[in-house]
Amino acid sequence: xxxAALDLPAQEAEQGAWAGRKRFADVGGLDLAYVEVxxxxxxxxxxxxxxxxxxxxxxxxxxxxxxxxxxxDLRGHGASQTGKGCAVADFAEDIAxxxxxxxxxxxxxxxxxxxxxxxxxxxxxxxxxxxxxxxxAGTLKADFAPCNPLVAGVAALRDxxxxxxxxxxxxxxCGPGVPQAFLAGIAKDAxxxxxxxxxxxxxxxxxxxxxxxxxxxxxxxxxxAGTGDPLFGKAHQQALAEALAGSRLLWAKxxxxxxxxxxxxxxxxxxxxxxxxxxx
Numbered sequence: 001x002x003x004a005a006l007d008l009p010a011q012e013a014e015q016g017a018w019a020g021r022k023r024f025a026d027v028g029g030l031d032l033a034y035v036e037v038x039x040x041x042x043x044x045x046x047x048x049x050x051x052x053x054x055x056x057x058x059x060x061x062x063x064x065x066x067x068x069x070x071x072x073d074l075r076g077h078g079a080s081q082t083g084k085g086c087a088v089a090d091f092a093e094d095i096a097x098x099x100x101x102x103x104x105x106x107x108x109x110x111x112x113x114x115x116x117x118x119x120x121x122x123x124x125x126x127x128x129x130x131x132x133x134x135x136x137a138g139t140l141k142a143d144f145a146p147c148n149p150l151v152a153g154v155a156a157l158r159d160x161x162x163x164x165x166x167x168x169x170x171x172x173x174c175g176p177g178v179p180q181a182f183l184a185g186i187a188k189d190a191x192x193x194x195x196x197x198x199x200x201x202x203x204x205x206x207x208x209x210x211x212x213x214x215x216x217x218x219x220x221x222x223x224x225a226g227t228g229d230p231l232f233g234k235a236h237q238q239a240l241a242e243a244l245a246g247s248r249l250l251w252a253k254x255x256x257x258x259x260x261x262x263x264x265x266x267x268x269x270x271x272x273x274x275x276x277x278x279x280x
Contacts, residue, residue: 008181011179011180011181011182012181014058014181015055015058015179015181015182015184015185016181016185018035018054018055018058018185019078019079021035022034022035022054022073022078022079023035023036024079025097025098025101025102026101027094027097027098027101028093028094028097030075030080030081030083030094031080031081032072032073032075032080032081032094032097032098033054033072033073033078033079033080034054034070034071034072034073034098035054035069035070035071036068036069036070036071037061037064037067037068037069037071038068039064039065039066039067039068039069040066040067040068041068041105042068042104042105042106042107042108042131042275043067043068043069043070043104043105043107043108044064044067044068044069044070044107044108044109044110044271045070045071045072045095045098045099045104045107045108045109045110046060046069046070046071046110046111046112046115047072047074047091047095047109047110047111047112047115047116047118047119048071048072048073048074048077048112048114048115049112049113049114049115049116049137050113050114050201050202050205051077051171051189051190051193051198051201052077052112052186052189052190053073053077053078053079053186053189054071054072054073054078055078055182055185055186055189056112056186056258056260056261057069057071057110057260058182058185059178059179059182059260059261059264060260060264060267060268062264063264063265063267063268063269064268064271064272067272067275070098070102070104070107072094072095072098074091074094074114074115074118075090075091075094076193076197076201077189077193078189078192082197086197086200086201086204087204087208088114088117088118088121088204088205088208088210089121089125091114091118091121092118092119092121092122092125092126093125095109095118095119095122096122096125096126096129099129100129104129105131106128106129106130106131107129107130107131108130108131108132108133108134108271108274108275109122109123109130109132109133109134110133110134110136110271111133111134111135111136111138112136112137112138112258112260113136113137113138113139113231113232113257114201114205115136115138116135116136116137116138116139117138117139117205117208117210119133119134119135119138120133120135120138120140120210120213120214120217120244121210121213123217123218123219124210124213124214124216124217125213127217127218127219130219131219131278132219132220132221132222132274132275132278133217133219133220133221133222133244134221134222134223134224134270134271134274135221135222135223135224135240135244135247136224136225136259136260136267137224137225137226137229137231137232137257137258137259138223138225138232138236138240139210139231139232139236139239139240140209140210140211140214140236140239140240140243141208141209141210141211141239142205142206142208142231142232143206144206149170149230150171150202150231151202151206153167153170153171154195154198154199154202155199157195157198157199158195159194159195159196160191161190161191161193161195162191163184163187163188163190163191164187165187165191168183168187168190171190172186172187172258173230173256173257174255174256174258174261174262175254175255175256175262177262178258178261178262182261210243211243214240214243214244215243215244215245217244217245220246220247220274220278221244221246221247221248222247222248222250222270222271222274223237223240223241223244223247223248223249223250224249224250224251224252224259224267224270225237225249225250225251225252225259226251226252226254226255226256226257226258226259226262227251227252227253227254227255228254228255228256229255229256229257230256230257231257232257237249250270252266252267
């Protein structure tokens, strides 16, 4: 069931206030921005996808009411500093540092798309830090062909990137119930990234293979995928389920690559059930 829509002024106010909620942590000499919502333990660390920011979870957060949430901006995204590297491993080490800096006790890490890759790498490298995983619209290996719309679209971007660039019609495609104020905020955040950074991160995504890392993951794992995901479809999800021992695969019906935007109540309920089962 889709969340009840706020009226337009409320949507705009909510999204307009998002950047002002960010705090900063020094992680290995890098200022990493994050938004925190207070609540019960264990906390959830929600890691966004490529070109997004912590705002990506602003529609999901209200449905996780009562749970402590930590929503960082990955390095080079949003208000976080860029740093020298932009590989999946670099992002994973940043999240490990943030968990330590905030003294989080074995949080459940929820990762969307690139964030899902980061979560897998984190859990493989630092099993002591992770209490569980939720991989949302993820993959072990992106395996994009040169003609893929994402590869071609990113190659065509030129600075300054406009938040109304037609590329976003494809990149942020989702169902009609997603608030326009949210989509405008997401596009504005992405457009603040230089085109060269888009391309550098995408190169790292394309060269990453998490097959071995996934097989090393010991944390309980929930995989959630949209049935209409144009990037990481059924074959990607089956490969994830096979590599992540004991994982459960759940399909978000009629959703694309961003099910937490399209069906936040459904995604939140699945996460809550995972937590309830773990705590029982």
